[in-house]
Amino acid sequence: xxxxxTRAGSWVWFEALTLQKLQLHGVPHALLGAxxxxxxxxxxxxxxxxxxxxxxxxxxxxxxxxxLRPLRRLGGLRGPAADVPLRNVxxxxxxxxxxxxxxxxxxxxxxxxxxxxxxxLYNPYRHDMVAVLGETTGLRALKVLRDQMRKDPEGAEILQxxxxxxxxxxxxxxxxxxxxxxLGQEYLCFLDVxxxxxxxxxxxxxxxxxxxxxxxxxxxEIHDMLHTLLGMPTNILGEIVVKWFExxxxxxxxxILGALFGPIRLSAQSLQVLVSELIPWAIQNGRRAPCxxxxxxERRWEQPLRALxxxxxxxxxxxxxxxxxx
Numbered sequence: 554x555x556x557x558x559t560r561a562g563s564w565v566w567f568e569a570l571t572l573q574k575l576q577l578h579g580v581p582h583a584l585l586g587a588x589x590x591x592x593x594x595x596x597x598x599x600x601x602x603x604x605x606x607x608x609x610x611x612x613x614x615x616x617x618x619x620x621l622r623p624l625r626r627l628g629g630l631r632g633p634a635a636d637v638p639l640r641n642v643x644x645x646x647x648x649x650x651x652x653x654x655x656x657x658x659x660x661x662x663x664x665x666x667x668x669x670x671x672x673x674l675y676n677p678y679r680h681d682m683v684a685v686l687g688e689t690t691g692l693r694a695l696k697v698l699r700d701q702m703r704k705d706p707e708g709a710e711i712l713q714x715x716x717x718x719x720x721x722x723x724x725x726x727x728x729x730x731x732x733x734x735x736l737g738q739e740y741l742c743f744l745d746v747x748x749x750x751x752x753x754x755x756x757x758x759x760x761x762x763x764x765x766x767x768x769x770x771x772x773x774e775i776h777d778m779l780h781t782l783l784g785m786p787t788n789i790l791g792e793i794v795v796k797w798f799e800x801x802x803x804x805x806x807x808x809i810l811g812a813l814f815g816p817i818r819l820s821a822q823s824l825q826v827l828v829s830e831l832i833p834w835a836i837q838n839g840r841r842a843p844c845x846x847x848x849x850x851e852r853r854w855e856q857p858l859r860a861l862x863x864x865x866x867x868x869x870x871x872x873x874x875x876x877x878x879x
Contacts, residue, residue, distance in 0.1 A: 650763040653756050662689040665759065674814055677789065684755040687769060687807035694804040695765040701844045702768070708847035715767055716851050718751050718774040728854060736861055737854030740781045747787045749777060771846060772803065778850055782862060783838070784870050789815065790823050794831045794870075801839030803846075830871040841866040 649656070657665065669685035676682075702708030716722070728737040744750065754773040760766040776795070783798060785791035793815040800808040816824055842865040853861060862868075 655758045665689045688759040690806040695768050699768050705847040707849050720752050734857050736856050736858050739858045743781045794835050797835035798839040838867045
């Protein structure tokens with residue numbers, strides 16, 4: 554037990570130390586990502602076993618910094634190039650495919666994927682690490698999803714008009730006034746009950762294709778919509794069930810890893826229910842439903858949730874208390 558705590562403390566300490574170095578070099582806070590309610594407060598961070606300093610946790614900038622430094626050891630960069638602060642990295646305007654884009658090499662993507670996978674498994678609520686993992690490993694799956702959207706009239710219109718789901722685009726008063734049981738009201742109820750916000754979805758940074766960057770951004774922004782469609786809460790068990798559905802629907806490696814390794818943290822009772830009832834239900838519905846990225850949800854707020862589930866072939870979840878189990 555003590556060794557596990559030491560390793561966990563070292564993870565947090567290493568990550569926090571890297572961010573502190575980034576901040577000392579003047580890396581903008583915007584690049585490091587906005588703070589989330591799931592992150593540790595600075596005063597709650599464990600100190601490194603050999604030092605009494607408390608440090609600030611890192612986000613996506615940490616992994617980018619870690620991805621750049623090993624290039625020196627491999628001989629890919631000579632001299633201090635790999636240690637240049639991120640704020641001094643210059644890219645031509647043509648290299649930046651969309652606002653916030655960070656061009657990376659295949660090697661850097663591999664390092665980012667490895668680091669983000671480790672942190673995401675250690676703390677599944679590190680959504681910034683999950684985001685990096687999805688962007689650096691999902692190229693092939695994103696192309697398949699993009700092609701599916703292009704072939705569908707509703708999906709093609711979404712790709713053309715690029716709608717976004719955020720507090721700035723949602724008319725909350727209108728959603729509250731919708732009839733009970735409608736998609737819009739049920740979605741807003743989900744946000745309120747689970748105390749989540751669509752604005753917490755990280756912006757895409759490491760996808761080197763503008764259209765694919767929107768596809769993965771759209772996937773993130775409809776994640777809470779899938780919770781609503783599937784009737785799943787945001788606890789670990791509910792997230793795992795949604796990940797199984799998403800894994801079947803999207804084929805994204807990030808979703809597959811989350812579906813396979815997420816159950817490690819479950820109790821024996823929750824694991825039994827997951828394996829015997831919830832996973833088969835999620836896989837069955839994921840296979841039967843059409844691509845969920847092809848739905849223009851913003852135009853379906855008034856549609857009854859039950860009618861939308863019937864249209865997609867999504868059945869009611871097993872009669873287990875998912876919220877109370879996990």
